[in-house]
Amino acid sequence: MSPPVPTGLAPGAMLGILGGGQLARMIALAAADLGIRCHIFAPEADSPAFDVAARHTVADYEDEAALAGFAAAVDVVTYEFENVPAATASFLTGRIPLHPGARALAITQDRLSEKNFVADLGLPVAPFRAVDTLADLEAAVAELGRPCVLKTRRFGYDGKGQVKIARGSDLAEAHEAIGRFPAILEGFVPFLREVSVVAARGLDGAFAAFDVCENEHRDHILAFTRIPANLSATACDVAIDAARRIGEALGYVGVFAVEMFVIEENGAERVVINEIAPRVHNSGHWTSEGALTSQFHQHVRAVCGFPLGATARRGRVEMENLIGDAALRWREYLSEPGAHLHLYGKRDARPGRKMGHVTRVIPE
Amino acid sequence: MSPPVPTGLAPGAMLGILGGGQLARMIALAAADLGIRCHIFAPEADSPAFDVAARHTVADYEDEAALAGFAAAVDVVTYEFENVPAATASFLTGRIPLHPGARALAITQDRLSEKNFVADLGLPVAPFRAVDTLADLEAAVAELGRPCVLKTRRFGYDGKGQVKIARGSDLAEAHEAIGRFPAILEGFVPFLREVSVVAARGLDGAFAAFDVCENEHRDHILAFTRIPANLSATACDVAIDAARRIGEALGYVGVFAVEMFVIEENGAERVVINEIAPRVHNSGHWTSEGALTSQFHQHVRAVCGFPLGATARRGRVEMENLIGDAALRWREYLSEPGAHLHLYGKRDARPGRKMGHVTRVIPE
16 A cells, blocks of 8 residues: 555644644644644543544554544544654554654654664764663773763653663663663763754745754753753754754654754864654743744644744743642742743643643743 | 632633633633633534533533533533523522623623613713614604614624614614614714723732724624724723723623724714623734733633733734635635634634634734
8 A cells, every 4th residue: 555645634624643642732732723623542541632632542552443443534643752653653654644754753763773864964963882782782881981871772751761871880780770672872972051953844845943942951851941042053053954954854744853962062062963853842842932833833734734834933932841749830820920831731740740831931 | 509609720620611612612722721621511513612622512501401410510611602591691600600700691691781781880882772662763763863773682793683774764674674672772973993902800800901902893793903902092091991890890700802982072082882792802812922811811710710811912913803715715824924823613614704813913
């Protein structure tokens, strides 16, 4: 079965979304503005996105009967997370347009293939080695030196599936700590700051990036995003151009994020590509009030084949993530003039759980 | 049964909305941002708001069993239209907090009681007379002179239920044209412009108005809203103060709109109150992108007992209604940088039907 030729949809179409968390929820809210209805497919019965979608299916991503019904009920499928199983993507491809496509998923859900892909484009990445065995690990550490970071090739996010290897670390313990899964070892990058580029590529190949944003993590979880980033205009241009090349090489359709480290080299700032997220991204949440088009509207526009929207900023913007208990301060945020509260409708404010975020825009 | 004491809710609460059109839909979208779930109650099976709400009930507003189930399933009830039957409001009151309350509904759904209410506050209204019979009409026209307008007391909107009485008009025909329903005759107001004040009153009595906006109607339907209005600062203050007094006198909770005529009197601009809408209002749609808090977020804040949000403008704003076929030009609007398209998810673009709107914000 050859894949259907992707064509633009019209308002009234049904957008299928794999995953029912806050990203799917915010995509669905944006879709509603454009007259697009949403059908959420997720395994968890109390998925936050169900509350704002016309339809939902509760089923495992491997449930082919449920997937077939889903594919038949929608006009295009997208997803909110990069760990969509390859079999799921492959099952859907051929039945219905899937944006971003299976190739973007395959490359970005494996750290090794992602690093190779980025390096093959001639873009700067941290030094890395594939690690399958303890012997591989020992050899790689000898080559890249300490400190360095061992990361599973798959299913890592928010610091999960990775362990730092410092001067005194025991390598067998480190290998054990990541479950001895296929991994990569990354050389340490002495970065000054972390930034990201959130960008979109349309069905017609058009590219539009939001301004480079600066990210502050706490306990491996994004805590704050600030725009504009503290980064030279030249380095910003380089960063956005890297995102453009990545999008083109992936034949990408939709919004994606490229996380980067900022390093200093010979007195100049340079960016090093850290990670690609083939989806709307937490570091793009500021766009809801801070840019002319939000990343969620942009993603819907892209995957439906609509023209991309303008990405200009509305001012200096700050996004603050509400992790765990922080969401209990909702009344404070509602009382702060000009603060925009977004809650995800999750019931339990467990530690480390992303419960919502706040944006603030200061006109320049 | 005495009505429950209204208290503030918390995120996670369920908001009941009577009516399933675009206003309910946009209230539900705003509620989602605040972690509030929505349950829509509407008689039409394909109501646009159902697509973005956690739950919905399809039933007549007179269906007490359905209303009882609805009341039991939600934490507070609001509505998107002023013609909620009095019996429905009364049935819900006592079971569940209803905001705005039954009194605001009772007064504003009858043009005669509304005019008396406004006049009793000492606020300027067009001269008016109650008309029940043709004899009443003849006497009223003799008193107020021609031209004048005969309007049914109930169920008029977008120019429906009203007829202009000009120099040569036959009064019996006019009376026939409005179905001989109980009516009022309004004297002609030689207005320069139409403006409205969209404002909110919180559960705690706090008041917050958006800037006065100027409205342009075509065929009795709102076509454009522009902010700031072409109105002197003094007249703007008077207009907002009138809205504040109306809100207080109604013991109002939620967003409401006061439509006004601008007239010139002794060289100065004055406003004359035309109509009160006890709900979010088409002339407030510009606030979605044009103000720090949208009228929909503000309404949810008010009826949930949350603090009201800041109402400052983000620039000069224009709102363009997409009536009927105009919505077919959606791709043009999506291609216009900085234009924000909102479609309501209605299937048939029938003539005169409100299908969506576009806002444009020009930073000042």
